[in-house]
Amino acid sequence: MVEKILSKKFYDRMKKLEPRYPTKVALLIPALHAAQDETRWLSDAVMDEIAGYIGIHPAQVREVASFYTMFNLKPVGKYHLKLCTNVACCLRGSDEVMEHLEKKLGIKCGETTADNKITLMEEECLGACGTAPAMMLNDDYHENLDIQKMDRLLSSLE
Amino acid sequence: MSDTMDETVETMFIQHFQEESRPLAYYLKSMDGYKTVKKAFGMSQDDIIGEMKKSWLRGRGGASFPTGTKWGFIPKQSPKPKYLVCNADESEPGTFKDRDIMRYTPHLLIEGMVIGGFAIGAHVGYIYIRGEYAREAKLLDEAIDEAYEAGYLGKNILGSGFDFDLTVHRGAGAYICGEETALLNSLEGKRGEPRVKPPFPAQAGAFGGPTIVNNVETLASVPFIIKNGGDWYAKLGKLEKSGGTRLFCVSGHVKKPGVYEFASGSVTLRQIIYEHCHGILGDKKLKAVIPGGSSAPVLTADEIDVIADIEPMSKIGTMLGSAAIVVISEDYCIVKLLRRIAHFYAHESCGQCTPCREGTRWMWDIIERIEAGHGRDQDLQLLLDITENVGMKTLCALGDAAAGPVASFVKKFRADFEAHIRGGKCPNA
Numbered sequence: 001m002v003e004k005i006l007s008k009k010f011y012d013r014m015k016k017l018e019p020r021y022p023t024k025v026a027l028l029i030p031a032l033h034a035a036q037d038e039t040r041w042l043s044d045a046v047m048d049e050i051a052g053y054i055g056i057h058p059a060q061v062r063e064v065a066s067f068y069t070m071f072n073l074k075p076v077g078k079y080h081l082k083l084c085t086n087v088a089c090c091l092r093g094s095d096e097v098m099e100h101l102e103k104k105l106g107i108k109c110g111e112t113t114a115d116n117k118i119t120l121m122e123e124e125c126l127g128a129c130g131t132a133p134a135m136m137l138n139d140d141y142h143e144n145l146d147i148q149k150m151d152r153l154l155s156s157l158e
Numbered sequence: 159m160s161d162t163m164d165e166t167v168e169t170m171f172i173q174h175f176q177e178e179s180r181p182l183a184y185y186l187k188s189m190d191g192y193k194t195v196k197k198a199f200g201m202s203q204d205d206i207i208g209e210m211k212k213s214w215l216r217g218r219g220g221a222s223f224p225t226g227t228k229w230g231f232i233p234k235q236s237p238k239p240k241y242l243v244c245n246a247d248e249s250e251p252g253t254f255k256d257r258d259i260m261r262y263t264p265h266l267l268i269e270g271m272v273i274g275g276f277a278i279g280a281h282v283g284y285i286y287i288r289g290e291y292a293r294e295a296k297l298l299d300e301a302i303d304e305a306y307e308a309g310y311l312g313k314n315i316l317g318s319g320f321d322f323d324l325t326v327h328r329g330a331g332a333y334i335c336g337e338e339t340a341l342l343n344s345l346e347g348k349r350g351e352p353r354v355k356p357p358f359p360a361q362a363g364a365f366g367g368p369t370i371v372n373n374v375e376t377l378a379s380v381p382f383i384i385k386n387g388g389d390w391y392a393k394l395g396k397l398e399k400s401g402g403t404r405l406f407c408v409s410g411h412v413k414k415p416g417v418y419e420f421a422s423g424s425v426t427l428r429q430i431i432y433e434h435c436h437g438i439l440g441d442k443k444l445k446a447v448i449p450g451g452s453s454a455p456v457l458t459a460d461e462i463d464v465i466a467d468i469e470p471m472s473k474i475g476t477m478l479g480s481a482a483i484v485v486i487s488e489d490y491c492i493v494k495l496l497r498r499i500a501h502f503y504a505h506e507s508c509g510q511c512t513p514c515r516e517g518t519r520w521m522w523d524i525i526e527r528i529e530a531g532h533g534r535d536q537d538l539q540l541l542l543d544i545t546e547n548v549g550m551k552t553l554c555a556l557g558d559a560a561a562g563p564v565a566s567f568v569k570k571f572r573a574d575f576e577a578h579i580r581g582g583k584c585p586n587a
Binding site: 124 | 188209248290293323328347350362409415452486489495505506
């Protein structure tokens with residue numbers, strides 16, 4: 001067995017969740033979330049370790065992880081910026097915000113800045129349509145966005 | 159809940175939508191919290207389901223199926239454990255009401271789930287919450303911890319002999335997981351692909367056991383119904399077969415977007431837009447309204463005198479869906495908007511059924527080229543043909559959801575599409 005990447009905290013969390021489900025494979029999505037919280041993205045080694053813990057084939061982990069957009073199968077920047085551009089947000093100017101972000105960061109949507117600081121992505125409806133445009137910055141929502149607010153937020157990122 | 163007993167009070171939820179309402183202490187003090195579950199323990203399962211049927215509470219996730227009838231499908235005896243699952247995936251574009259219930263009144267949902275679990279004989283419940291609602295998942299976890307600590311969850315709740323465990327399960331970004339069988343697959347640790355039905359979840363749902371899947375608002379309405387009776391709830395609604403109040407999500411080009419609560423069947427779309435939401439931004443003219451989430455066929459400005467409820471909407475060829483009203487003003491390009499909607503469905507098709515996988519992508523391509531000024535005369539008929547080959551031809555409703563907007567936008571705003579095709583650009587640009 002190779003050395004473990006995931007922490008004791010991860011395994012403690014899983015142990016606590018185990019009795020909550022009648023099957024161990026139901027822990028797969030919670031495990032992928034918990035792992036990604038630690039490692040920021042899901043490398044082959046991380047997914048193999050999860051497969052070993054749950055007792056399923058590594059391909060099964062990839063099959064599931066690749067279905068869900070929140071699981072990062074490639075490295076992402078320190079700040080993962082996901083701007084909603086769905087109906088309510090585009091009506092309220094998300095396209096202009098996206099255009100501004102691409103220009104300011106010098107990257108296209110889907111890319112990461114050269115210093116690995118910011119990954120910019122487009123997101124489907126975030127369920128914050130009354131306060132559109134909205135985005136997620138890592139796990140946090142930011143709502144009622146405009147270009148000025150976006151600039152302030154960007155300059156606050158270390 | 160005490161202040162909602164008064165018949166003059168027309169809302170149940172919205173007065174509590176503030177941060178201060180979240181703690182258990184507030185729920186106990188100001189909403190008569192966890193008194194109703196005690197009452198429910200004194201009732202038979204059949205009586206509870208009977209009250210739910212009388213209430214005419216209809217599923218608030220979008221399908222409007224009567225909740226009591228759904229609960230009645232659960233077999234009394236089952237060799238496998240039964241499950242109650244809350245659908246908190248809230249991903250229909252335009253919808254954001256369940257988020258408020260979870261972040262402001264989480265105990266209302268928990269109490270509704272304990273009552274629901276008791277009524278159907280389930281001892282295990284899950285709240286399947288969309289992955290993006292990380293904060294709401296954490297707030298629910300905290301509320302669940304509070305409820306365990308106080309004895310409202312866990313073993314022998316309030317000395318009733320009834321056990322109920324509740325777990326928050328986060329999704330990970332997939333619109334399709336709002337479809338109940340896709341949700342169940344996702345809960346089981348699989349790809350969120352819809353299942354072939356039958357069997358329906360009430361026969362074989364989560365982990366093969368009989369399962370009820372209900373929306374957040376639906377379950378959070380249960381304590382009000384059991385406390386005051388099904389007849390009381392039914393009478394809150396102004397139309398037959400549509401009880402209670404309902405949360406509306408209004409977004410887009412209105413002056414005051416947000417979550418509103420009205421008695422079922424008591425308001426028209428015009429009243430919601432012009433009276434409650436103070437009209438269109440910049441006092442511009444109304445162009446279109448998507449009345450029930452992006453899957454609902456679009457309405458023109460001439461069609462908004464319709465009562466915003468299940469049957470009246472269905473009569474005019476659209477749907478109330480999740481009561482997510484997206485308002486579009488005259489200066490926004492309707493072709494551009496449909497291109498965004500079509501892109502969404504192409505992105506979210508799970509790929510299992512060929513008509514949906516291929517059709518959603520194809521429709522998006524065509525609308526994109528029309529918007530870019532490269533449309534062809536035959537494209538509009540082609541789009542309509544594709545909608546007929548996608549809608550009702552797939553395992554789940556995503557195909558219909560993708561076809562409905564395309565067909566309705568093209569039929570109702572044909573001149574806008576033709577102008578793009580003939581002029582090679584947007585006439586408004």
